[in-house]
Amino acid sequence: MADPLIMNEPLPDLLRGIAQCATCGVEYDAAAVPAVCPVCADERQYLPPDGVQRWHDPTAGDAGVDVVELEDRLFALRVDGGVGIGQEAKLLVTDDGNVMVDVPAAITAAAVAEVAGLGPLRAIIPSHPHMFGLQTAWSAALGGAPVWIARADAQWLGRTPAGIHLWDGEEKVRPGVVAVQLGGHFPGSAVVHWDGGDHRGVLLSGDTIAPNPDGRTATFMYSYPNRIPLSGHVALRVADGAARFAFDRLYGNFSGAILGDAREAVLASAARHAAWTRGEHDDLTGPAGMCG
Template sequence: MPQSGQTWTTHEKLLEKHSVKIKKINEHLYELLVNPGFSIGQRALLILSESGNILWDCIPLLDEGLVEFINTKGGLKAIAFSHPHYYSNMKMWAETFNCTIYIHENDRQWVANGGDFIEYWPGNQLELWDQLKLHNIGGHFEGSSIIEIPWMSENGTLLIGDTMYLSPSMKHFATMRSYPNRIPLPLHEIRRIEKRFEEIQYDTIYGFYPYQNVNNNAKEIVRSSFAAYQ
């Protein structure tokens, strides 16, 4: 965030000078990014799955080219979120694709305008379809969550938003209450989150920035990252 603080715009104004850049990551995963960069530069991730596609997190721009692209891939069955910072214009997305929005019940208080599309889910885990699972991790927000895709890599893939933040070195994950304000989590909360990640099988992680792609050895990096907290 700039020193000048937040500023506001509309979807119509954003469409005047911005579009959505679509990048293929693998056969079942596409990156969606506002171009030129906008907000904090976060990406959304489109998961292509046999029984229905799911959008992981939202970007604040929905242009005609993106709508057409998603429809050619089978539309959306659902949208799921890592945490409230990416709710954005989720109602517009849900109306466009007539799909469900999955939000953890612990983050219900942060929803301003979701319409009738939202399904609040409770507990530690929600099984969707095609072995897709949402896991509530907490930490950054009480409802901070990740999605598990067991079949996307040899030992499973996680999309994590910024439930954890991968350093530019690609060698360390941090988890904090507030990343911009550098507010840490207490050690007991770090250990609880560590246990949650240890319970899940995975080797690949995709975060909220385009560079945050860790293939093959993600679990080892997560383990060494948690070991650094004393």
């Protein structure tokens, strides 16, 4: 691969031809935008309250992107302003090239330069369609890194990356970095496991497994904004799939994280989720759940 910072074209030129849904921030071909964003029309997301579809021009430059170190060799890309749902992409820095997990719904020349300065980007892996963001622009700006799209979720693409890599199941991304599709939130919903700088393991979970605000537990949902839970059976299946790996920390696709004993927390959280969905704790819910 060539030098990681391509930018042979100015950033605004790379963004021409792209339109973003103003609600979810997912990119589409500007010349063929649908009447309604399919990602938002799906029950896992939502249309604007007034029902009016709005499109955003990413060349407007109305958002910033900060690159923040979370731990040794792991960075977050945090967006300030702009459109979309505000996801926080993660960047793994390895001796064999870097991996972006999930994609910001904004891009700036300064952020591209900072990411490039951390080393060559070898893969961009959105965990699921809500995280597509401006993935074709990030790929083009950073050396044409392949964008890994779960084959099961490719139907949601509104713009096809030049370097698309369709994948299934489990693949080694770089030495010490493995991507695996656990399903649940979307059929192809994926997590990325990294050995970590301390070799204790880190799981980048998107919202296949979402860390809760308490920092000690996780949740398993079909739709997060619309509060549709996965069944207990699927939650256990997803957790067991993740638990094949050793990991001490877990980072979601927003600012949430579990910063210790994360593997055990995921398994315990799935067991709790399953117990509640089976009705084992209905006695705790008030008069309607009591017998007699």
